[in-house]
Amino acid sequence: MIRFEQLSVTYEGAVQPAVRGADLEVPEGELCLLVGPSGAGKSTLLGAVSGLVPHFTGGVLHGRVTVAGRDTRTHKPRELADVVGTVGQDPMAHFVTDTVEEELAYGMESLGLAPDVMRRRVEETLDLLGLAELRDRPIATLSGGQRQRVAIGSVLTPHPRVLVLDEPTSALDPGAAEEVLAVLQRLVHDLGTTVLMAEHRLERVVQYADQVIVLPGPGLPPVAGTPADMMALSPVRPPVVDLGRLAGWSPLPLSVRDARRSAGELRARLSPLAPPAVAAPPSAAPVAAAEGLSVRRGRTEAVRGVDLRVLPGETVALMGRNGAGKSTLLSAFTGLHAPSAGTVTVSGAVPHRTRPGELIRRVGLVPQEPRDLLYADTVAAECTAADADGGAESGTCRTLVAGLLPDVPDATHPRDLSEGQRLALALAVVLTARPPLLLLDEPTRGLDYAAKARLTGILHGLAADGHAIVLATHDVELAAELAHRVVILADGEIVADGPTADVVLSSPAFAPQVAKVLTPQRWLTVVQVRDALTADAAAEAETETEAGR
Numbered sequence: 001m002i003r004f005e006q007l008s009v010t011y012e013g014a015v016q017p018a019v020r021g022a023d024l025e026v027p028e029g030e031l032c033l034l035v036g037p038s039g040a041g042k043s044t045l046l047g048a049v050s051g052l053v054p055h056f057t058g059g060v061l062h063g064r065v066t067v068a069g070r071d072t073r074t075h076k077p078r079e080l081a082d083v084v085g086t087v088g089q090d091p092m093a094h095f096v097t098d099t100v101e102e103e104l105a106y107g108m109e110s111l112g113l114a115p116d117v118m119r120r121r122v123e124e125t126l127d128l129l130g131l132a133e134l135r136d137r138p139i140a141t142l143s144g145g146q147r148q149r150v151a152i153g154s155v156l157t158p159h160p161r162v163l164v165l166d167e168p169t170s171a172l173d174p175g176a177a178e179e180v181l182a183v184l185q186r187l188v189h190d191l192g193t194t195v196l197m198a199e200h201r202l203e204r205v206v207q208y209a210d211q212v213i214v215l216p217g218p219g220l221p222p223v224a225g226t227p228a229d230m231m232a233l234s235p236v237r238p239p240v241v242d243l244g245r246l247a248g249w250s251p252l253p254l255s256v257r258d259a260r261r262s263a264g265e266l267r268a269r270l271s272p273l274a275p276p277a278v279a280a281p282p283s284a285a286p287v288a289a290a291e292g293l294s295v296r297r298g299r300t301e302a303v304r305g306v307d308l309r310v311l312p313g314e315t316v317a318l319m320g321r322n323g324a325g326k327s328t329l330l331s332a333f334t335g336l337h338a339p340s341a342g343t344v345t346v347s348g349a350v351p352h353r354t355r356p357g358e359l360i361r362r363v364g365l366v367p368q369e370p371r372d373l374l375y376a377d378t379v380a381a382e383c384t385a386a387d388a389d390g391g392a393e394s395g396t397c398r399t400l401v402a403g404l405l406p407d408v409p410d411a412t413h414p415r416d417l418s419e420g421q422r423l424a425l426a427l428a429v430v431l432t433a434r435p436p437l438l439l440l441d442e443p444t445r446g447l448d449y450a451a452k453a454r455l456t457g458i459l460h461g462l463a464a465d466g467h468a469i470v471l472a473t474h475d476v477e478l479a480a481e482l483a484h485r486v487v488i489l490a491d492g493e494i495v496a497d498g499p500t501a502d503v504v505l506s507s508p509a510f511a512p513q514v515a516k517v518l519t520p521q522r523w524l525t526v527v528q529v530r531d532a533l534t535a536d537a538a539a540e541a542e543t544e545t546e547a548g549r
């Protein structure tokens with residue numbers, strides 16, 4: 001259905017191709033997953049299918065891509081619209097109408113479908129994606145995850161034969177992500193739709209894939225095969241695969257269910273060992289405090305009666321369904337929204353009454369859309385400005401970027417970076433000022449596992465230095481790695497607040513893969529398991545040496 005013939009793409013001014021030597025085929029009615037590190041060229045490959053590359057992005061394309069027999073170089077994206085539905089990484093950039101319902105109908109209108117068919121499909125899709133209550137809402141007022149649902153819904157309604165999806169679940173809560181993947185699988189099975197999808201959170205998707213294409217790194221040719229074969233060689237892997245490698249399981253598990261079947265022996269080895277206890281931060285005056293805090297957004301009371309204190313050295317993960325009020329709560333700490341009731345303070349100051357220049361020294365926010373933070377023309381200029389604004393030594397920001405992701409080009413416009421590269425830059429800009437309170441909204445969208453591990457390392461370091469960190473996230477694996485405490489919001493209210501292990505283990509929706517495999521034992525991450533096994537082996541070796549003396 002999709003054929004890549006010796007495809008290479010080189011962007012203007014780039015020293016090497018973003019994609020090189022792609023020679024692959026995606027058969028009709030398959031769900032094909034595209035994986036690889038940030039900046040490896042996944043979006044570029046997808047763009048070549050939908051025709052956006054090179055028509056809209058510039059650059060030079062060699063070779064050929066055909067979709068249902070049509071060459072994407074000679075057919076403009078418009079002329080492919082009846083076969084290919086595309087959801088990009090930034091839904092806001094592609095919305096054409098104002099409200100949810102209009103957006104769902106738009107694609108069908110331009111294809112000239114009959115009104116009764118359109119009506120029926122809009123209703124079906126509203127239900128399918130949990131959007132019924134939001135049908136009349138202006139898209140501009142939706143939360144990040146709500147927008148992503150609309151973007152997905154709007155490409156589903158015309159029933160295209162091919163779906164091209166760039167990280168379709170990156171902003172979705174874990175439950176919504178499962179629902180969307182179930183819908184896609186149904187389209188593949190029942191209608192024979194072909195799906196090509198790039199995704200970083202393999203723990204969510206790999207078990208649904210018929211085929212996996214690995215892009216091993218920038219400009220390296222892709223390799224394709226079965227999910228199991230590809231996971232054995234891929235540089236990016238979900239936690240269950242890492243656990244399987246650690247324990248030496250063969251075949252490698254792709255799902256929690258597979259892993260649980262192999263886990264008996266590992267569980268027995270781990271049972272006398274204890275997961276590390278998380279040290280509570282020393283008691284001190286809170287860096288951030290909300291009391292009885294309510295915040296209105298339009299007609300919605302997005303945050304209601306929230307009591308939250310964050311101590312120096314503490315990392316809090318804020319979780320909960322799309323639209324639960326996470327971003328709104330974070331923005332109350334930056335003074336963007338004044339409380340409609342209750343109070344909020346940051347290092348003793350009231351954010352919405354504090355001058356921005358003053359506030360920047362107390363609190364830094366990496367927004368859900370990193371673009372909102374970046375205004376310079378090049379990566380290098382952005383870094384220089386961040387050093388100056390944050391009063392940091394020159395070169396600080398650039399070193400942080402390189403520490404998060406290698407190979408981020410200096411001269412590139414932030415707009416042209418890959419999603420992960422842009423986020424690494426935004427994170428570095430905020431980290432440069434080393435604010436006592438650090439707020440991160442979905443800090444792992446578009447980041448590969450290696451970059452996530454490096455981010456975790458940096459944040460661990462900042463917490464150890466006494467910074468308070470609050471991250472709003474749907475990434476249960478990240479919360480398990482990083483947070484001392486998890487706070488769950490539902491409909492604007494706090495419904496759970498406690499030590500990470502207690503909260504995530506009591507709810508399957510928020511439990512990381514390792515916890516699901518090893519329950520009732522209380523392990524959360526592969527790192528915990530690896531460290532415990534290593535320490536145990538070392539202790540055993542020591543006893544043996546002692547005995548031998």
Ligand SMILES: Nc1ncnc2c1ncn2[C@@H]1O[C@H](COP(=O)(O)OP(=O)(O)OP(=O)(O)O)[C@@H](O)[C@H]1O
Nearest residue numbers: 011018038039040041042043044416417418419420
């Ligand atoms: N329009 C553009 N102009 C110049 N360079 C670009 C453009 N789009 C992408 N690039 C560069 O091409 C490379 C591949 O980018 P691409 O977005 O395809 O990666 P990706 O694998 O999708 O990354 P991520 O996982 O972070 O989304 C990156 O180095 C990026 O900076």
Ligand SMILES: Nc1ncnc2c1ncn2[C@@H]1O[C@H](COP(=O)(O)OP(=O)(O)OP(=O)(O)O)[C@@H](O)[C@H]1O
Nearest residue numbers: 141143144145297298302322323324325326327328
């Ligand atoms: N201007 C507005 N008018 C009406 N409702 C709004 C407006 N802005 C936001 N909302 C609503 O407020 C609620 C909270 O949004 P918020 O962005 O804080 O959620 P979130 O938990 O961060 O969601 P996500 O996980 O999807 O990012 C949502 O239901 C959203 O639709």
